Amino acid sequence: MTERPAAASGEFALGGALPVNRLGFGAMRITGPGVWGEPEDRDEAIRVLRRAVELGVNLIDTADSYGPFVSEDLIAEALHPYPDGLVIATKGGFTRQGPGIWQPVGRPEYLRQCVEMSLRRLKLERIDLYQLHRIDPKVPLEDQVGVLRDMRDEGKIRYIGLSEVDVEQLEAARRIVDIVTVQNLYNLTQRDHEPVLEHCEKHGIGFIPWFPLATGKLAASGGVLDDAAERHNATPAQIALAWLLHRSPVMLPIPGTSKVAHLEDNVAAATISLAPEEVDRLSALA
Numbered sequence: 001m002t003e004r005p006a007a008a009s010g011e012f013a014l015g016g017a018l019p020v021n022r023l024g025f026g027a028m029r030i031t032g033p034g035v036w037g038e039p040e041d042r043d044e045a046i047r048v049l050r051r052a053v054e055l056g057v058n059l060i061d062t063a064d065s066y067g068p069f070v071s072e073d074l075i076a077e078a079l080h081p082y083p084d085g086l087v088i089a090t091k092g093g094f095t096r097q098g099p100g101i102w103q104p105v106g107r108p109e110y111l112r113q114c115v116e117m118s119l120r121r122l123k124l125e126r127i128d129l130y131q132l133h134r135i136d137p138k139v140p141l142e143d144q145v146g147v148l149r150d151m152r153d154e155g156k157i158r159y160i161g162l163s164e165v166d167v168e169q170l171e172a173a174r175r176i177v178d179i180v181t182v183q184n185l186y187n188l189t190q191r192d193h194e195p196v197l198e199h200c201e202k203h204g205i206g207f208i209p210w211f212p213l214a215t216g217k218l219a220a221s222g223g224v225l226d227d228a229a230e231r232h233n234a235t236p237a238q239i240a241l242a243w244l245l246h247r248s249p250v251m252l253p254i255p256g257t258s259k260v261a262h263l264e265d266n267v268a269a270a271t272i273s274l275a276p277e278e279v280d281r282l283s284a285l286a
Helices: 005-009 042-054 070-079 108-122 141-153 167-174 194-203 224-231 236-247 260-271 276-283
Strands: 011-014 018-021 059-061 087-092 127-132 157-163 181-185 206-210
Touching (some): 005 260, 042 070, 042 260, 070 108, 108 127, 108 141, 127 181, 141 157, 141 167, 157 167, 157 206, 181 194, 194 206, 224 276, 236 276
Parallel strands (some): 127 157, 181 206
16 A cells, blocks of 8 residues: 555545545544444544544544544544645534434524534644535525535635535525535435435535445356456556546545445555446446
8 A cells, every 4th residue: 555545546626725635534433332422442443533634534524423422523533633635524513312213303593503613623723624414404404504605704614515405406506605515415326316416516516425335246156246356456446536536536435434444445445446437337336
């Protein structure tokens, strides 16, 4: 493994001005089961975060609902004071009532509180990328996105993103404020958000695929994914990540894990160069 393999993924400039290596790290899995409570091995979670930065990862994605609050606290404990160039992206708008339970709340006063508390937990004066975790259908979109715009204007947020939106919702939000990223479910086997990805590519918006490592039955022995993995002396999961990076220049995968060894395997995917015909064969699997 090269010293900082994440750099091999190439760069993308958030908002056209904030460069990050395209392969980042998602910090959901450093919490307990059901994304609830403390991790089973807190020391290992700290090592994962520090090792990610050593490997060249400079985009770490989290949310106040991961734990809740546990992921943000761990990031600050492991990495603050943050090295130059490290972007901590977080999200707000989900409440938690127990393991695996998620309830959107988009009232402006609540979102303002979310931002203020994330600033405190992460020990930041400004959050580089703040994402609305879900649009609350009970609250006007202008109220939800509008309060984030206000906090951007106050200097507490640099850039704003959305999560799990369609093209119509994205465009409605963009009429209120500039949106620099979209975080939707997307991987080699689940591509319902292909229209959103294409829209993001057209407009220079970063696309953050969550659950990027899913391969399902495509990883079966003798299949296209397995064959590609064998040719590159890689795992099917690494090929799935490499395919995402080849799929679009606005793609910003954030594979997560709670183990250093798994982290190193994931980041090594940035160094895999797929031939155009390999990309086409993998793309045809959906």
